[in-house]
Amino acid sequence: MLFELREVGLDRGGKAVLDGVTASIPAGATAIVGPSGAGKSTLLRLLNRLADPDRGTIAYRDRSLDSYEPLALRREVSLVPQLPALLPGTVASNLAYAAGLAGAPPEPERTLTLAGLDPSFAERDVTKLSVGEQQRAMLGRALAQRPRVLLLDEPTSALDTAARDAIEATLARLRRELDISLVLVSHDPEQARRLAEWVVRLEAGRVADSGPLAEVLA
Amino acid sequence: MSAPLAAATSIHLEVWQVAASLTLVVLAAAISFWRGADLERDIGVATVRSFIQLTLVGYAIKIIFETDTIWLVLGLLAVMVVFGAITARQRATKVPSSFVPLLVALALAAATTLGLVVALGIFDPTPRYLVPVGGMVIGNAMTASAVALNRLGDEMHDARPRIEATLALGATAREAANPTVRRALRSGMITLVDSTKTTGLIFFPGTMVGMLLAGASPTDAVRLQLILLYTLLGSVSISALVATTLAYRHFFTPAAQLRELEEPA
Numbered sequence: 001m002l003f004e005l006r007e008v009g010l011d012r013g014g015k016a017v018l019d020g021v022t023a024s025i026p027a028g029a030t031a032i033v034g035p036s037g038a039g040k041s042t043l044l045r046l047l048n049r050l051a052d053p054d055r056g057t058i059a060y061r062d063r064s065l066d067s068y069e070p071l072a073l074r075r076e077v078s079l080v081p082q083l084p085a086l087l088p089g090t091v092a093s094n095l096a097y098a099a100g101l102a103g104a105p106p107e108p109e110r111t112l113t114l115a116g117l118d119p120s121f122a123e124r125d126v127t128k129l130s131v132g133e134q135q136r137a138m139l140g141r142a143l144a145q146r147p148r149v150l151l152l153d154e155p156t157s158a159l160d161t162a163a164r165d166a167i168e169a170t171l172a173r174l175r176r177e178l179d180i181s182l183v184l185v186s187h188d189p190e191q192a193r194r195l196a197e198w199v200v201r202l203e204a205g206r207v208a209d210s211g212p213l214a215e216v217l218a
Numbered sequence: 219m220s221a222p223l224a225a226a227t228s229i230h231l232e233v234w235q236v237a238a239s240l241t242l243v244v245l246a247a248a249i250s251f252w253r254g255a256d257l258e259r260d261i262g263v264a265t266v267r268s269f270i271q272l273t274l275v276g277y278a279i280k281i282i283f284e285t286d287t288i289w290l291v292l293g294l295l296a297v298m299v300v301f302g303a304i305t306a307r308q309r310a311t312k313v314p315s316s317f318v319p320l321l322v323a324l325a326l327a328a329a330t331t332l333g334l335v336v337a338l339g340i341f342d343p344t345p346r347y348l349v350p351v352g353g354m355v356i357g358n359a360m361t362a363s364a365v366a367l368n369r370l371g372d373e374m375h376d377a378r379p380r381i382e383a384t385l386a387l388g389a390t391a392r393e394a395a396n397p398t399v400r401r402a403l404r405s406g407m408i409t410l411v412d413s414t415k416t417t418g419l420i421f422f423p424g425t426m427v428g429m430l431l432a433g434a435s436p437t438d439a440v441r442l443q444l445i446l447l448y449t450l451l452g453s454v455s456i457s458a459l460v461a462t463t464l465a466y467r468h469f470f471t472p473a474a475q476l477r478e479l480e481e482p483a
């Protein structure tokens with residue numbers, strides 16, 4: 001299994017955001033689905049230690065997540081947040097920054113192509129990009145680190161239908177072309193059907209169901 | 219450096235002259251009342267407090283000058299540093315546990331700048347120089363570090379998404395907070411830098427005004443004022459740098475996670 005969660009709980013403001021979450025996430029493409037406020041994004045942030053659970057354990061590739069050095073883990077298990085948050089500068093400078101952190105060679109052309117952006121975007125100022133383009137630049141920035149796992153938090157929630165379809169096509173292509181696993185948070189079960197093979201369904205901070213797509217979202 | 223300050227003894231003010239200046243306090247309160255600024259009470263408190271505090275400090279300084287021991291000076295400066303840190307903390311409410319960074323910032327700013335001006339032979343290590351210069355150094359360092367941390371608190375809150383997105387790439391807390399810390403440092407320093415640029419054109423600094431009123435020569439007044447301005451530039455830079463460098467860490471856990479995040483659902 002890629003991730004194994006056992007009785008994971010996390011409180012915020014005296015309230016349990018996650019409670020007794022036990023689930024497996026295999027390599028491949030997994031969707032975490034559920035209504036707004038179910039704890040999906042919180043769960044995603046636990047997977048690369050942007051936060052730690054108050055209770056329970058999480059294992060990544062059969063090793064406790066705690067045993068990984070957090071910064072190295074985040075370069076291997078890369079999270080793309082729901083809303084774009086690029087650093088000031090050009091797309092290329094953002095890609096170079098991310099690649100530099102991972103000790104990877106900066107390959108803006110390859111990375112932008114993978115993220116579904118024309119290489120000419122490299123020298124564009126990030127403030128001049130549409131939200132969809134920024135989201136793709138965020139995806140490219142994560143890919144510049146050559147991660148093994150991509151954590152995607154509602155990657156299309158801020159986009160119109162055309163931009164959403166384009167991002168989804170890009171993600172499907174990434175799965176085909178790279179040896180990379182996806183863990184995708186989505187409030188839309190249809191998106192999970194289009195992109196994932198495995199589903200974890202959360203409700204009010206608890207696992208309502210999890211397993212192969214055909215069983216959970218039949 | 220004994221000549222310029224010695225000139226300050228040539229002026230003598232009576233209590234009635236201080237009382238007469240209260241006319242302008244009454245004018246300030248009247249303006250506040252007339253235009254509904256609701257500051258009459260604050261003006262009253264400020265007037266009473268300034269009278270009591272400055273009178274007490276005046277007597278304290280008199281005693282310190284008369285006893286002429288360095289230990290009393292250091293004690294007074296230490297008290298100023300502690301009260302400065304307490305006051306600045308009230309301006310930096312969004313920064314968790316800001317007292318220690320502010321205390322260290324003020325203490326280092328005072329020790330470094332005063333140490334340097336004494337070591338360079340600019341001032342003699344006597345109460346007559348160290349007390350007033352120390353007061354100015356600590357006061358300006360307090361303002362600069364309070365402004366810097368106030369800005370740091372706002373920026374760390376507003377820039378959370380970008381900081382966390384940078385952490386998500388495997389950046390260290392320092393790398394992720396760097397642009398924010400830089401802006402906070404700049405805002406702490408910029409006021410004095412700007413006022414130094416315009417000094418003599420738009421305003422006359424207090425020391426120079428005081429010396430001119432006390433009968434010192436303009437040349438001496440200007441020289442002393444320049445020394446103080448340059449000393450204060452050093453002081454605010456050190457205090458803003460140390461305060462922001464120590465305080466930004468309080469927003470992160472040892473595992474480079476942002477603390478007190480409003481968790482997305």
